[in-house]
Amino acid sequence: MRRLLQALTCLGSLAALCLPVPAAQAAASSACRVLAAEPVATKGVVRGTATRTGCTDQARLRVRIMVVVPGADRVVKSGSKVIGTGRVTAGVQCSATPRSYYVVATDAQGHTRQSRPVKLSCASGGGFAAAVEEEAVRLTNEARAKKGCRPLVHDPKLHLAAERHSADMGARNRLTHDSSNGRTFDQRIKAVGFSASAIAENIAQGHPTARAVVNAWLKSPGHRANMLNCSFTHIGVGHHTKGPSWTQVFAAH
Secondary structure, three states: OOOOEEEEEOOOEEEEEEOOOOOOOOOOOOOOEEEEOOOEEEOOEEEEEEEEEOOOOOEEEEEEEEEOOOOOOEEEEEEEEEEOOEEEEEEEEOOOOOEEEEEEEEEOOOOEEEOOOEEEOOOOOOOOOOHHHHHHHHHHHHHHHHOOOOOOEEOHHHHHHHHHHHHHHHHHOOOOOOOOOOOOHHHHHHHOOOOOOEEEEEEEEOOOOHHHHHHHHHOOHHHHHHHOOOOOOEEEEEEEOOOOEEEEEEEEO
């Protein structure tokens, strides 16, 4: 039977909950390396991010967004910057026709990583998340990069689960991991069709901005553990103006 580990704190109005992650989780390495996040489509743009972490020297980090085509795959956008530890993001306009994209990250020291290909499209126009939700994802990934964790992919299904719960908390003006319909957070994730081997959830109310809520979560051991868990690969962030109410959902396939 699965055990739930719940961490409740008094830092503002916050709560964290997670399902156990398998014990085989390595500590973040201090060795210099590069990471390539899976590309995401937001606001009509496909974005790819390369991260350089654990590095003490300065070197040029390059990110390339590749599209899978017959024959040799094509570079559709690239960008670079000379950094020690940090990241580079490039973006290219998204097409209505679904296409498979992946990200290649390289630095001048010969470190190279490639993400898995992801099929993306913008047929409906625009992205699925609000700017304030994307900012919370960005700040979370910024904190993860400092610990050597790869960036989380903002997943539309997890976003939907998080958005629904934030709206539910806002409507009731109540901070809780249980929905008004009785669903727990793992049931909410299953309901949107996301299959996961490990999941976690952070919630909060009363924090006016993405930076304020992310900083509050990072100062709380339980929430910080969820955010900086290198085993997680995907995230969903939901924000509702009443409260304001915030939900972060983390998952690993």
